[in-house]
Amino acid sequence: MAASKGQMASQSLNEKTSQSKTWHQVVLQTLKRNEIRLVPYVPDRVLTTLIKEIHADPYFISFPTAREEEAVGIVSGAWMGGMRGAVLMQTSGFATLANVLASLAIPYQIPLIMFVSERGTLGEFNYGQSLVCRTMRPVLDSLAMEHHTATRLDEFEFIVDRSIKQAITTQAPVALILSPLLTGGKVFDK
Amino acid sequence: MNKPESAPARNTKVMNRFDLTSRLVAKLKNEEAVVGGIGNTNFDLWAAGHRPQNFYMLGSMGLAFPIALGVALAQPKRRVFALEGDGSLLMQLGCLSTIATLKPNNLTMIVMDNGIYQITGAQPTPAAALSDIVAIAIGCGVTNSAWAADEEDFDRLVEQSLTAPGPTLIGVRIDDKPGTGATRRDPVQIRERFMLGLGVREAL
Numbered sequence: 001m002a003a004s005k006g007q008m009a010s011q012s013l014n015e016k017t018s019q020s021k022t023w024h025q026v027v028l029q030t031l032k033r034n035e036i037r038l039v040p041y042v043p044d045r046v047l048t049t050l051i052k053e054i055h056a057d058p059y060f061i062s063f064p065t066a067r068e069e070e071a072v073g074i075v076s077g078a079w080m081g082g083m084r085g086a087v088l089m090q091t092s093g094f095a096t097l098a099n100v101l102a103s104l105a106i107p108y109q110i111p112l113i114m115f116v117s118e119r120g121t122l123g124e125f126n127y128g129q130s131l132v133c134r135t136m137r138p139v140l141d142s143l144a145m146e147h148h149t150a151t152r153l154d155e156f157e158f159i160v161d162r163s164i165k166q167a168i169t170t171q172a173p174v175a176l177i178l179s180p181l182l183t184g185g186k187v188f189d190k
Numbered sequence: 191m192n193k194p195e196s197a198p199a200r201n202t203k204v205m206n207r208f209d210l211t212s213r214l215v216a217k218l219k220n221e222e223a224v225v226g227g228i229g230n231t232n233f234d235l236w237a238a239g240h241r242p243q244n245f246y247m248l249g250s251m252g253l254a255f256p257i258a259l260g261v262a263l264a265q266p267k268r269r270v271f272a273l274e275g276d277g278s279l280l281m282q283l284g285c286l287s288t289i290a291t292l293k294p295n296n297l298t299m300i301v302m303d304n305g306i307y308q309i310t311g312a313q314p315t316p317a318a319a320l321s322d323i324v325a326i327a328i329g330c331g332v333t334n335s336a337w338a339a340d341e342e343d344f345d346r347l348v349e350q351s352l353t354a355p356g357p358t359l360i361g362v363r364i365d366d367k368p369g370t371g372a373t374r375r376d377p378v379q380i381r382e383r384f385m386l387g388l389g390v391r392e393a394l
Contacts, residue, residue, distance in 0.1 A: 063291065064288075065256075065284070065285070067282065067284055069250075069252075069253065069256075069282070071256075073250065073255075073257045073260065073282075073285075074256045074260040074263070074288075076253075076257055077225070077256065077258060077259060077260020077263075078261065078263055079260070079264075080257075080260070080261060080264075080381060080384055080385050080390065081223075081260060081261040081262075081263070081265045081268075082264050082388065082389075083260075083263065083264035085260070099251075100249075100250045100253065102249070103250045104249060104250040104253065107248070107249075107378070108377040108378065108380070108381040109377075109381060110381065
């Protein structure tokens with residue numbers, strides 16, 4: 001299947017350049033290095049290992065929320081109270097956030113850090129997911145939000161680390177979109 | 191009347207949001223954080239007298255409790271109050287399960303329940319006729335949840351919450367009066383002053 005081939009191609013590319021760190025280890029270590037302890041999330045298949053590893057590490061306070069918007073409220077409150085946070089979600093979850101981005105994170109200048117596992121492209125099997133994915137970048141662009149799509153492991157740590165630092169120093173939200181090229185994504189035969 | 195005829199009989203007094211907010215604010219002696227939800231809850235918090243530890247939401251309906259939870263997690267030694275409307279809470283009921291699971295013992299949630307979207311023209315909420323918000327909270331696992339019978343009972347429940355082993359939710363029935371003040375809508379200043387008030391930042 002085309003999707004599986006693509007996944008294999010991206011995995012071999014990543015293996016060559018990674019010095020044995022996986023993308024989820026990069027996320028975990030970079031969060032720690034930037035003192036981001038609070039990690040609420042709405043789960044996603046691709047994020048499963050990352051979520052497990054974060055739960056297993058006592059440095060983090062991590063828990064599921066009922067909605068992505070709720071997680072954004074929690075990390076916003078925590079930031080104002082002096083604790084740094086990041087939210088993990090899937091593309092369809094990001095699609096529920098336009099209101100909270102426009103009425104809380106951006107106008108209050110809160111450095112909201114979001115990791116969005118990208119569904120809806122490069123082998124998507126659910127039409128609804130591919131449609132909702134198309135709303136994500138237009139929403140980010142319409143709010144002039146910083147966002148990056150991570151596709152390669154060799155660039156990933158740089159993107160994550162610099163984006164976190166920029167969000168905090170400029171007090172502006174950032175979305176880090178985790179492409180299937182980086183993560184392998186979710187495919188029909190999984 | 192705000193409530194349809196089918197509303198269950200309550201033994202709780204119908205109180206006033208501004209009066210209750212003023213009572214709460216008057217009790218605060220330890221730089222407690224207070225998060226006011228969208229619209230009337232934060233208008234009345236503003237009108238009760240601005241404090242550096244007050245946060246006023248200007249949008250993001252339903253997020254007063256999640257924001258307060260974030261503050262409570264970041265500063266476990268500080269008491270955090272959150273004021274939310276019934277219609278707002280209905281938008282984010284899931285947060286009650288999150289809060290019940292995390293069990294922050296420094297969080298007191300107050301739900302101002304008039305059964306209506308007062309600010310948009312007093313339309314009844316879908317919960318107005320039949321749903322009991324305190325029962326919902328208990329069902330979510332916030333076991334320390336109760337309706338305040340009257341103002342004195344409200345004071346007592348607030349006091350009790352200070353030493354409760356987990357989060358507290360206090361439901362109050364309120365009238366259909368609009369908010370008393372109008373918060374200055376300057377989100378950056380609101381956030382910066384709140385952070386100063388919480389000791390997270392120093393003034394420039």
